[in-house]
Amino acid sequence: MSPSDTTTTVRDAVTIPAPATPYQGEIARYWDQEARPVNLRLGDVDGLYHHHYGIGAVDHTALGAPGAADREEKLIAELHRLESAQTDVLLDHLGPVQQDDLLVDAGCGRGGSMVMAHQRFGCSVEGVTLSVKQADFANRRAKELGVEGSVRARVCNMLSMPFATGQAAASWNNESSMYVDLQDLFAEHARVLASGGRYVTITGCWNPVHGQPSKWVSQINAHFECNIHSRREYLRAMADNRLVPQAVVDLTAATLPYWELRATSSLTTGIEEAFINSYKDGSFQYLLIAADRV
Ligand SMILES: C[S@@+](CC[C@H](N)C(=O)[O-])C[C@H]1O[C@@H](n2cnc3c(N)ncnc32)[C@H](O)[C@@H]1O
Numbered sequence: 001m002s003p004s005d006t007t008t009t010v011r012d013a014v015t016i017p018a019p020a021t022p023y024q025g026e027i028a029r030y031w032d033q034e035a036r037p038v039n040l041r042l043g044d045v046d047g048l049y050h051h052h053y054g055i056g057a058v059d060h061t062a063l064g065a066p067g068a069a070d071r072e073e074k075l076i077a078e079l080h081r082l083e084s085a086q087t088d089v090l091l092d093h094l095g096p097v098q099q100d101d102l103l104v105d106a107g108c109g110r111g112g113s114m115v116m117a118h119q120r121f122g123c124s125v126e127g128v129t130l131s132v133k134q135a136d137f138a139n140r141r142a143k144e145l146g147v148e149g150s151v152r153a154r155v156c157n158m159l160s161m162p163f164a165t166g167q168a169a170a171s172w173n174n175e176s177s178m179y180v181d182l183q184d185l186f187a188e189h190a191r192v193l194a195s196g197g198r199y200v201t202i203t204g205c206w207n208p209v210h211g212q213p214s215k216w217v218s219q220i221n222a223h224f225e226c227n228i229h230s231r232r233e234y235l236r237a238m239a240d241n242r243l244v245p246q247a248v249v250d251l252t253a254a255t256l257p258y259w260e261l262r263a264t265s266s267l268t269t270g271i272e273e274a275f276i277n278s279y280k281d282g283s284f285q286y287l288l289i290a291a292d293r294v
């Protein structure tokens, strides 16, 4: 049986906080109900469940012959490999991390990035999500992997995280910053990060050069009930909140192969065209920003 088929839940005896706003209640319900095969079947490949997209070149030899019986299975494994490669690039930008450090995953989803961070650095990783179902899922996976002492998800608003001031050596948002006000978000990261700590985000943002969000960006917002920010907003809000960018990496070209491969799969969700067209017309960018807390 694959992990996504299990029905038992591992729950801390904690009170689940009420959503801070009606919008956050809607987002909690959205992720509580989410069970798209494009996420669960990819996660089933190796037990790391992601809710973000992939980067890097497609390995066409790994896909086997077109029309072969196992082609779809291989394609799913390849999409998953590209999503985990995205996490690896995020982790590459965290800088040196010690075993006794605390890492914070803001908007942790089903916990795939948290497990990968712990496996790489051997340190504690704490995540927050609005969704009880996602936190349960992440904590169940951590227990199944025997890392529940080091990897934990909590149901909590990332704008008010349960960490002491300066407690985190590094923190990140992996495709989760489009659900919140960036000034509020970066103020909270600046609070929980130690001085000299590292913040990393991978995000989709609209390109100010386009003028306003394109119709494709508006379609993505409607699809996910989110509010994609502009590149300018990210850089301004960081500057306003003691986060000084050390690297800004445009991953747009690197994510297009993922989308083009996904569009040929049996797991399409209908949003592929909006991503492909907006990345190609330049109205939307897939960006990594790594910043130091000064
Ligand atoms: C697209 S998923 C990304 C999940 C994860 N970062 C990953 O890469 O797999 C967005 C996540 O952001 C979380 N989220 C959105 N708004 C939030 C908030 N205000 N506080 C905490 N989590 C939030 C959702 O619950 C969800 O887990």
Ligand SMILES: CC(C)=CCC/C(C)=C/COP(=O)(O)OP(=O)(O)O
Pocket: 036, 038, 039, 050, 051, 052, 053, 175, 176, 178, 203, 204, 220, 224, 226, 228, 269, 271
């Ligand atoms: C880059 C942008 C704008 C991301 C929006 C946030 C989001 C929903 C990410 C992917 O989640 P998912 O993995 O659950 O989505 P899907 O089901 O499409 O794979």
Ligand SMILES: [Mg+2]
Pocket: 038, 039, 050, 051, 052, 053
């Ligand atoms: Mg996905």
